[in-house]
Amino acid sequence: MSTTENSIRKRPVSRTAAEAILEQLDLYGVKRIYGVIGDAIFGLMDAIAKQTKIQFIAVKHESVAAMMASAEAKCTGALGVCAAQMGPGLANLINGLGDAYLDGVPVLAITGQAPLKKIGTSYKQYINQQELVQAITKYSQIVVHPDAVIDSLTKAIHTSLTMDTVSQLSIPADVFTMQTIVPSNEPITLTEMIPSMERLQQAQQFMRSAKCPMILVGNSVRPMDSKIQLLAERWGSGIVTGYGAIGIIPDHNPFNLGGLGEGGNPLLTNLFRQADVVLSIGASWWPEGHTPTNARIITVQDKQMELGNGMPMDCGIVGNIAEIISQLISGLESHDMNQNWIGQIRLCKQTWSIQNEREGNESGYPLHPSSIVRAIERCTSPNTIITLDEGDSTLWFMRNFRAQCEYVLLSSHWRTMGFGLPAALTAKLCMPNKHVVCITGDGGLAMVLADLLTAVRYQLQITVIVLNNGTLQMEQNKMVLKGLIPEGTELTNPDYIKLAEACGWDAYKIQSKDELEKRLKTRQVSQKPVLLDVPTAQVEYPNYQNS
Structure with a gap:
């Protein structure tokens, strides 16, 4: 290839800020944007209409749009995106954004804002959006120049994906249609933390000492169900599901005791309180009044920030959860299970199964x-x-x-x-x-x-x-x-x-x-x-x- 041909191919392409946004979202695999149209995002809607890679899902209320973006992040683990008008549009998004924020899933909200010359005035529907969403976002920024769109958007996406949280961008109505030649950024590869060998050994020591072990699982471990079942069999442990984690382990598994707390097995609390070691895997919920007071708690998460999320912890391990479970299983090769405890697990399950059948x-x-x-x-x-x-x-x-x-x-x-x-x-x-x-x-x-x-x-x-x-x-x-x-x-x-x-x-x-x-x-x-x-x-x- 000649130098002239190469320079032509690398020449920056001018397009609107809205087109640049869609280009960047496409590189991160975004397929849908949920929202309700409004005049402050006309430029974005026009750009969506001119391409076919990203679909706009028009709903009847912005709260639904944000809940759908949150649900997509929960379904896929990928970024969910919603868009709305300034003022009341953003205010209506907040319910769904709150869901994504507290459930720890990556969502990006793109909202229109007043035209540049009206920022800070008494213009209709104008409000400081960053102050409005402060409690339910980890990143929120107003973009006041088309050349800042790509960097701000990339930071918002990266924040949501790395921290499993909500980000929000306010974009003035006229910025959407302004031209920019700033190229899109290549998606950032997310790296996994390597679990500490010292923590793994400590966890294995706790587990081998257990006489009454329990495993508490959260929604994030769904792909690891077979490993968790093997771990329970090797350890002689009951399996308890956190709020909403139903379906991760099949009910017919002999170690699965069902849900803990208000929405679960009503006979489980008394047994769970007797546990001396609890292995919490991907869980973020610890129901007060239903848990042991003297147990050693081992917490396994895939992100450092998820440790210490309101649950007690004696040993925290961060890294690839599936690999950590495999190493914990290998540390139990010669473990002597407590048959009396296994008998109590079976009795609890059998008694509840009979009652559950009768209720149904x-x-x-x-x-x-x-x-x-x-x-x-x-x-x-x-x-x-x-x-x-x-x-x-x-x-x-x-x-x-x-x-x-x-x-x-x-x-x-x-x-x-x-x-x-x-x-x-x-x-x-x-x-x-x-x-x-x-x-x-x-x-x-x-x-x-x-x-x-x-x-x-x-x-x-x-x-x-x-x-x-x-x-x-x-x-x-x-x-x-x-x-x-x-x-x-x-x-x-x-x-x-x-x-x-x-x-x-x-x-x-x-x-x-x-x-x-x-x-x-x-x-x-x-x-x-x-x-x-x-x-x-x-x-x-x-x-x-x-x-």
Whole structure:
């Protein structure tokens, strides 16, 4: 190649700042941007319309856009991106951004801002965006020149990916359409920490000394399920799942004791308190009142910042979790398991299995929540993605659902109502060949009803199961338990069948448990999204914590 040809190829290409943003996002593998259009992002929308690599998913409310970006990050481990108008657009994003922030997943929010000459004035919808999002971001910046877009965007992306957090960029409306010749940056390769041999040896020493061992797993260890099961067998340990980590270990595993705390195995707390060594793997939740007081705690995480996240710790190991588990397994080759402890694990599991089976066979109409969960369980295959809302429907699911390794997606720490439907929409976009089922209460669905239309717009064949009891059951029951009058807990619901059909869905009012199972088994016949309205008994959940 001649020098002239080489110089021509390296000549900087002029394009708008918005086009440069899309070019950079594409290099990081971004496929979708979720959002609602507004005049401050017209330049970005124009650039999206002129290319085909990144799809804009137009939703009905910015909160849904941010929840969908968070759900994509949870589904894929990659960067989720949302975009919105300045002022109220950004304010509406905050709920979903809070979910991503507290659940520790990488999300980038791009928001328009007032034109450059109006920054700091009384211009409509103007607010200091960096101050507004300070509590739920690790990086937030306003970009005031087109040549600063690439560097600011790269830093935002890098911050989100390396810290599993939320970043936000404010871009004045006129900057989007300004020209820049600054080239895109090559994606940064993320390096893994090498675990400390001293810490590994200390952990192995703790584990070999254990007489009553337990493993606590979080959502991040889903790909390591077989290794964790082998570790439990080698160590003679029970396996306990943190909040929402249901489905990582199949229920039929003899060491799997289910969930800990309010949404889990009610018999587990007494056994877990007896543990003398707890190995916490990828977990970020330690339910007060359900845990041992004198146990040695070993914590395994893939990032340094995730150590000391509110859980006690005697030994912390950071690095590739799968490799760390393999080394811990190798350190137990001649371990003498405590057969008495294994017997207690089996008794706890067997006793709860009998009780769980009985709960799932509850009869009557409206349907008991446990019987609804059992019907869903019988009609769900192991490769199904199940998205959960927040409220009683989630607690009953986590209590009674006997998982086969389904992928469960929920708002784990932020625990926002309305998460189920947006997460289901995203899951189907990310994994179109998977069956996606959303389990929600009538209160949670009511918050995001407009985005039933989003499923139709993008032809997303999901199934939504509405546990409809006409009340915010969790809030009502907890207020009563506290001796308070449950004001504001009764709901005024629409006719969900007519509403869903008006939006282009197939919808059915369920009259019995048998009909629910029939509809779940035949839902795949429909070419439309399907909504099942399930009249649900107002039953007090039996394991409410006093919180």
